[in-house]
Amino acid sequence: MANSREIPPAKGKLGVLTPGLGAVASTFIAGVIAARTGLAEPIGSVSQMAHIRLGKKEEGRNPLIREFVPLATMDDLVFGGWDPITPNVYEAARYAGVLKESDLSSIAGELESIVAMDAVFDQRWVKRLEGHRVKDLTSKWDQALALIDDITKFGVDNECDRMVMVWCGSTEAYQEASEVHETLEAFEEGLKNSDDNISPSQIYAYAAISAGVPFANGAPNLSVDLACMQELAAKRKVVIAGKDFKTGQTLMKTLIAPGLKARMLGLRGWYSTNILGNRDGEVLDDPENFKTKEHSKLGVLDTILQPEVYPDLYGNIDHVVRINYYPPRGDNKEGWDAIDIFGWLGYEMQIKVDFLCRDSILAAPIVLDLALFMDLAQRAGESGVQEWLSFYFKAPQSEIEDVNPEHDLFIQQTKLKNTLREWMGEPAVTHSEAG
Numbered sequence: 001m002a003n004s005r006e007i008p009p010a011k012g013k014l015g016v017l018t019p020g021l022g023a024v025a026s027t028f029i030a031g032v033i034a035a036r037t038g039l040a041e042p043i044g045s046v047s048q049m050a051h052i053r054l055g056k057k058e059e060g061r062n063p064l065i066r067e068f069v070p071l072a073t074m075d076d077l078v079f080g081g082w083d084p085i086t087p088n089v090y091e092a093a094r095y096a097g098v099l100k101e102s103d104l105s106s107i108a109g110e111l112e113s114i115v116a117m118d119a120v121f122d123q124r125w126v127k128r129l130e131g132h133r134v135k136d137l138t139s140k141w142d143q144a145l146a147l148i149d150d151i152t153k154f155g156v157d158n159e160c161d162r163m164v165m166v167w168c169g170s171t172e173a174y175q176e177a178s179e180v181h182e183t184l185e186a187f188e189e190g191l192k193n194s195d196d197n198i199s200p201s202q203i204y205a206y207a208a209i210s211a212g213v214p215f216a217n218g219a220p221n222l223s224v225d226l227a228c229m230q231e232l233a234a235k236r237k238v239v240i241a242g243k244d245f246k247t248g249q250t251l252m253k254t255l256i257a258p259g260l261k262a263r264m265l266g267l268r269g270w271y272s273t274n275i276l277g278n279r280d281g282e283v284l285d286d287p288e289n290f291k292t293k294e295h296s297k298l299g300v301l302d303t304i305l306q307p308e309v310y311p312d313l314y315g316n317i318d319h320v321v322r323i324n325y326y327p328p329r330g331d332n333k334e335g336w337d338a339i340d341i342f343g344w345l346g347y348e349m350q351i352k353v354d355f356l357c358r359d360s361i362l363a364a365p366i367v368l369d370l371a372l373f374m375d376l377a378q379r380a381g382e383s384g385v386q387e388w389l390s391f392y393f394k395a396p397q398s399e400i401e402d403v404n405p406e407h408d409l410f411i412q413q414t415k416l417k418n419t420l421r422e423w424m425g426e427p428a429v430t431h432s433e434a435g
């Protein structure tokens, strides 16, 4: 057996901080509270429900992941967050309308007691929202320091042993990295000059990493996928991951595309459209915010299908993604995919997928898993980008610059499980061995 890492046990409380207490964050928090009081199962959570095979098949070793690696338990979690609109998690859950009142009523008191801290918010980045629970500070440097104070205070007040931060805030307007993002020094200078190119999510990321708190980005905007943040994470020895939770339509895409490729079936076009009526849909109705999401969604197919290696099969694909804000559906998104494929002798075929999904129901267990696995990675002595968590993201970050991250869900799953095996001193399972 290989050497296992020295991973300190997950003792004490783990604070989970979410900038953004909207549909995803409130569904996540309500779900964990319901699960730990025995009212529901944490369905969709790999950390809670998945088993992991160890050694050869005939050994029959197949423990639950949470019994194999020293994860914090759901009982250890305490929740906090910031929001420019939502007063507390109960109100957030009621506004989002994801969970029924009958599921919320018995835990209403606990949800109500999780009160949003005033946000670092700037409407320039989210035109559709009017924030009123906002820190009264104009200097971005002061905003960063105020967030660090919030983090420290939350940790003390809640007697946290450790904390993690998962961005569950709105998608910010599209932006490309600029000079201010190139180095940590330039970024800190930019904070002091309140540089226009620094968005609120970047200020939260800076505050978290500076305070030694792991940061995962659930939205597609630029935050820890910036050279300055990677420099800070290396300096502070903090783990980071991103970006954009892989739920709904992109989850389907990363299930279907690897299957088509495995069978060497060609793809001519993939037209994806969504109707969505929650606040996220409203924010994404603005072209600048949609552009951020579109970039994250469009990257998926090329890295799975490798058109440069298979030009005859995948060299000429029309990939289109649309999101339409349609209030009657609320959080219950409908995602249609029209997929034009071709097979033997070039004969055309079509696949239609109509996924009537619930966005936040799919995203909530991802927040739980990221919080627990980021905390594990930090205790395991990791720092910087956690590529083994690509499984959870639409636009995963690569550890190595200019190398494409893996998008195929099944390869991502193998990478995740083999990382855990390696840390615990178990050999990787390659499925090539006898048995």
Ligand SMILES: NC(=O)c1ccc[n+]([C@@H]2O[C@H](COP(=O)([O-])OP(=O)(O)OC[C@H]3O[C@@H](n4cnc5c(N)ncnc54)[C@H](O)[C@@H]3O)[C@@H](O)[C@H]2O)c1
Pocket: 019, 020, 021, 022, 023, 024, 025, 082, 083, 084, 085, 086, 096, 119, 120, 121, 122, 126, 129, 167, 168, 169, 170, 171, 172, 200, 201, 218, 219, 220, 244, 245, 246, 247, 248, 278, 279, 280, 283, 359, 360, 362, 363
């Ligand atoms: N639900 C999914 O399946 C899914 C999948 C991938 C990514 N996401 C992303 O996750 C994020 C959250 O989604 P949601 O459905 O909960 O959206 P939501 O609109 O319900 O919640 C987002 C919350 O963030 C708050 N917010 C905005 N700017 C903020 C700031 N600067 N600081 C603190 N809070 C801020 C808003 O007031 C809002 O309450 C969005 O960016 C979304 O694109 C969601």
